[in-house]
Amino acid sequence: MTNLRLSNAFTLGEVLTRAGVAYGDRPNHGLFVPLPDGAEWLSSNRRIHWTQRHRWTATWRETSGWLARAAKVPSLGPSRVIAELWMRPRRRSRIDPANYSATAKPIVDGLVDARIWPDDSSHWVTGPDMRLGPPVKTPHPEGVLLLIWGQPCCRDACCHHHRQEGGEAA
Structure with missing residues (x-):
């Protein structure tokens, strides 16, 4: 995964190293989620119909x-999670990364669906803290880079920890 090419010709390994410099320590995991076909950025400032x-x-x-x-x-x-927005500037105004937490939330939910964590409660996930990454130039993809500071848990953490929290297993 460290050879994956990202925007502006950085590899994921280079981005994680840069993130370590920027955020104080190197994250354990990184995942770049490109802007999906048929979807747009979700912003708390953008008013769209609920079905869309x-x-x-x-x-x-x-x-x-x-x-x-x-x-x-x-x-x-x-784990601690930082979400870096890798966006193309669309207009001359400044971008407020916190407005795009509506995009980061379903991304974290997808990681819960993939059984990375049993749930996205504050016990398991701190963040995602929103940051603005480098501006993206065509033809590189826009997307969200998740930087994750968390150690691997037991083999099937989701099943095991759900049972423990529900009181079924010791």
Whole structure:
């Protein structure tokens, strides 16, 4: 996965190293989720019909889940997540990354669907903290780079920890 080419000719390994410099330590995992076909950026400032928002949310969620499975991201214990937006500037105004938390939420939900964490409660996931990554130039894809600080958990953490939290297993 470290040879995956991202925007502006960085490899994922280079991006993770840069992130370690920027955020104080190198993340354990990284996952780039490109802007899916048929979906758009979800912003808290953008007013769209609820059915369109639902379709785009489902597309982001499904895409991130499949990419996490394909990348073989292991089940993780409690983790810290930073979501970097890799976007093409569309106008001259500044971008507020916090407005795009509506995009990051279905991406994290997709990772829960892929059994990375049992759920996305504050016990398992801190964040995602929104950041603005480097501007993307054509022909590189726009997307969200998830930087994850978390250690692998037990083999089937989702089943095991759900049973424990529900009181069924010791």
